[in-house]
Amino acid sequence: MPETMDWRDLDRADLSRAYDNSGAVADSAAIVAGWRTRSAAFREAQVDALDLAYGQGERQRIDVFRCGRPSAPMLAFVHGGYWQRNDRRGFSCMAEGPLARGLDVALVGYTLAPEARLTDIVAEARAALALLRAEGGGRRLVVSGWSAGGHLAAAVADAADAALAISGIFDLAPIAGTTLNDALALSTEEIETLSPVRHLRPGTPPVAVMYGGDELFELRRQSDAYHAARGAAGLDGPLIPVPGANHFTVLDALIDPEGVISRTAARLAGL
Numbered sequence: 001m002p003e004t005m006d007w008r009d010l011d012r013a014d015l016s017r018a019y020d021n022s023g024a025v026a027d028s029a030a031i032v033a034g035w036r037t038r039s040a041a042f043r044e045a046q047v048d049a050l051d052l053a054y055g056q057g058e059r060q061r062i063d064v065f066r067c068g069r070p071s072a073p074m075l076a077f078v079h080g081g082y083w084q085r086n087d088r089r090g091f092s093c094m095a096e097g098p099l100a101r102g103l104d105v106a107l108v109g110y111t112l113a114p115e116a117r118l119t120d121i122v123a124e125a126r127a128a129l130a131l132l133r134a135e136g137g138g139r140r141l142v143v144s145g146w147s148a149g150g151h152l153a154a155a156v157a158d159a160a161d162a163a164l165a166i167s168g169i170f171d172l173a174p175i176a177g178t179t180l181n182d183a184l185a186l187s188t189e190e191i192e193t194l195s196p197v198r199h200l201r202p203g204t205p206p207v208a209v210m211y212g213g214d215e216l217f218e219l220r221r222q223s224d225a226y227h228a229a230r231g232a233a234g235l236d237g238p239l240i241p242v243p244g245a246n247h248f249t250v251l252d253a254l255i256d257p258e259g260v261i262s263r264t265a266a267r268l269a270g271l
Helices: 012-018 028-044 088-100 118-134 148-155 188-194 217-232 249-255 260-268
Strands: 061-065 074-078 104-108 141-146 162-166 207-212 239-242
Touching: 028 088, 061 088, 061 118, 074 088, 074 118, 074 148, 088 104, 088 249, 088 260, 104 118, 118 141, 118 148, 118 188, 141 148, 141 249, 141 260, 148 162, 162 249, 162 260, 207 217, 207 249, 207 260, 217 239, 239 260, 249 260
Parallel strands: 074 104, 074 141, 141 162, 162 207, 207 239
Antiparallel strands: 061 104
16 A cells, blocks of 8 residues: 555555555464463463453453562553454463563453454453452553554543553544454444544543554554644653564564563553
């Protein structure tokens, strides 16, 4: 997709390619498999609270990993997969960096489309944060997420003290024109009510917007436009591209305690 082209001018096939993160990164499957392997080893070494229920659904579960500091702030991480793939367990290794920086970390699961509509998925993310908030004893809570999880983090940012949206989707209108919508079946109302860029209320907590410098143009455009709209509305939060990173390798900067995403999470948490 030429970077001067408007997504509205693309047919369904071209627009679908413009949002095909896996297709754009040749070794994406190997990267995700590596996360799963690393996450399995990480989980085996943990003695913390796994499978905490925030609802009745099979996927309505949270895994909490503790850094060992009393009253540590909490980072909630919501996985990606265009709301229809993956699960929280395969992303457990994302806790490594934030834990090393002094944050407790919660991995949030949610019901996938088409079993759940996006309206329900957003409500689940909000319910998960409500549980973490209720059990947090007043500790600072930062909600973060990658890809579809970046959308969910931005959509429920008002339920936290700050948000960190990594490679997210902030306007759902283009998604409705892609093959991704076969499972989502987005309604006109959902596009309006669930697109974070269309809901920039005064007093919304800071949202840090981050993405890989080598991501697809549409992913970069979504983040740039969302950050610009927030700024125009007087809302706080930095825009931080990660040079040389694609849609998948951008998360190296979260796994690494010295990575820019880990450091940003710590700053948002007040550390």
